[in-house]
Amino acid sequence: MCPGRLIFRTIGATVMTDRIHVAVGVLRDDQSRILITRRAADAHQGGLWEFPGGKVESGETIQSALAREFLEELGTRVLETAPLCEITHDYSDKAVLLDVHWITAWEVEPRGLEGQPLAWVPPDELENFEFPAANQPIIEAIAAQA
Ligand SMILES: Nc1nc2c([nH]c(=O)n2[C@H]2C[C@H](O)[C@@H](COP(=O)(O)OP(=O)(O)OP(=O)(O)O)O2)c(=O)[nH]1
Numbered sequence: 001m002c003p004g005r006l007i008f009r010t011i012g013a014t015v016m017t018d019r020i021h022v023a024v025g026v027l028r029d030d031q032s033r034i035l036i037t038r039r040a041a042d043a044h045q046g047g048l049w050e051f052p053g054g055k056v057e058s059g060e061t062i063q064s065a066l067a068r069e070f071l072e073e074l075g076t077r078v079l080e081t082a083p084l085c086e087i088t089h090d091y092s093d094k095a096v097l098l099d100v101h102w103i104t105a106w107e108v109e110p111r112g113l114e115g116q117p118l119a120w121v122p123p124d125e126l127e128n129f130e131f132p133a134a135n136q137p138i139i140e141a142i143a144a145q146a
């Protein structure tokens with residue numbers, strides 16, 4: 001059985017759902033500002049700010065998923081990563097495992113290649129932005145390590 005598989009028991013029925021494995025990258029510039037981007041209005045958790053990343057595809061490592069997502073979404077080449085934290089969170093419609101890594105070496109200035117707004121934010125100002133509920137522990141982990 002897939003390790004991320006959840007079983008929700010309801011009265012008289014068992015509903016199975018898969019936990020979505022998401023590679024999330026926290027990119028810091030040389031002034032210690034953190035890159036955040038805004039999710040499209042029609043996406044899951046739409047309109048909220050996020051750390052860039054996306055679903056890990058079958059056969060990918062976290063590092064290769066991060067490299068692919070940063071290239072696709074931002075044009076940035078990820079050269080090196082380091083683990084930050086892992087968050088499991090159950091939304092009413094989806095269950096996610098956010099595998100969060102610092103992007104410790106990178107090249108090519110990020111641009112919003114999918115039309116998404118970007119912001120560079122000092123760690124202690126992240127709390128002023130609206131993120132999905134799963135992100136609160138990530139923001140705390142960043143503040144603790146920044
Ligand atoms: N990338 C990212 N996803 C997050 C964060 N917080 C959070 O709850 N999520 C959730 C929202 C989504 O359900 C899921 C990631 O999906 P995604 O929309 O980024 O995936 P993707 O880039 O592969 O997009 P797509 O190809 O499916 O359109 O994780 C976050 O900080 N960054």
Ligand SMILES: [Mg+2]
Nearest residue numbers: 052053054055
């Ligand atoms: Mg994404």
